[in-house]
Amino acid sequence: MYPFNSLKIRLGGSLEDQIIYQFGNQKQCSTMKKKDNGLFGFSVGCLSKKDRMNVKFIFGLNALIGKKNSKEDQLNWKGDWNPNNAISLMKYTVSKGYNIDSYELGNELCSEGVSARVDSVQYVKDITKLRHIV
Template structure:
């Protein structure tokens, strides 16, 4: 009988605190309009070094799934973009199947120079054309002499691209330059990176199809870090509103190597993105600057958190 009274009192309490709420949704105007390419994709340049690893461009399943995501941007870039050179030659490259290479490369700083051959670039462009994606390609910014960026290899790639008639939508120069000192012991200031981008503009202006192309950068790490915020600001102040069409920074919630499942549901961690977006928009106010983009984002940096980033719980991020 005592249990019955407790249940009655509990239900009475619920009835007392629950109130009817009338919710009205105005459908006569949009609160925010996003691009039809708002949800887009980034893949790491490192998979080119491993000859696309397990990404099979000729797979009907991959093609079907990719076409369903169209229209979208495909940004090919990342840390290894700064170690890649293009060659118009063709080459039979060994097919790797070692996903853990990306994570170990990132954490152990085992970056090595490598070559992207024309047949690999052909595969990429044929695929994005087939599925209706728009390609943004990241160029090597560490090809330098006397502290200045050397655009020769970028021009070689653009000449080849132009000859083949490939329609690359946008370009990027380097990756996370504010962290170069940490990863490779070499520094490029934000103001110098703006000068590098001015050279990129001059190069693109030699090709009619790219005079008004998308240009993104400086592609810093997350703006919650003071060094990244200072770099992002210095780059934009030096280069001005026209240095890039869309200022970019990268955002990851946690360290993939140390991540726990509890972090994927931690409210403070989940709420950490919005302050970074607000900071980016405040620094690169639109207008006169183009709208700020997240050039890379994901649950965990360093290749993701094994057993977590590819599961349901990552959807909260």
């Protein structure tokens, strides 16, 4: 028996809305870097295929793809979620037979004290879209 045979890794958290996943023939996968004017002080980054192992994953999906900062309030992000990267990730993991435990969309995007917020009505709309995709 392996000590980590039921290990689950949550890929997400505060920076999940900055992560893009590499899959298939996608060649470019830039590393997340420190960026003073980036969300939480970081640039958008990519989690490469080689960084993922045979464990159960809980994928935190970037809920800000397709949205733009509100000009009136830089913390509020407006627009519909673009699920293309999430769909490609799901298709890839299914084609490889990977065991994905669950998905989450964004990280605390309706709470106070975070660097990015999405209106709760929009967030429900986005989560409903994710549910239909899954």
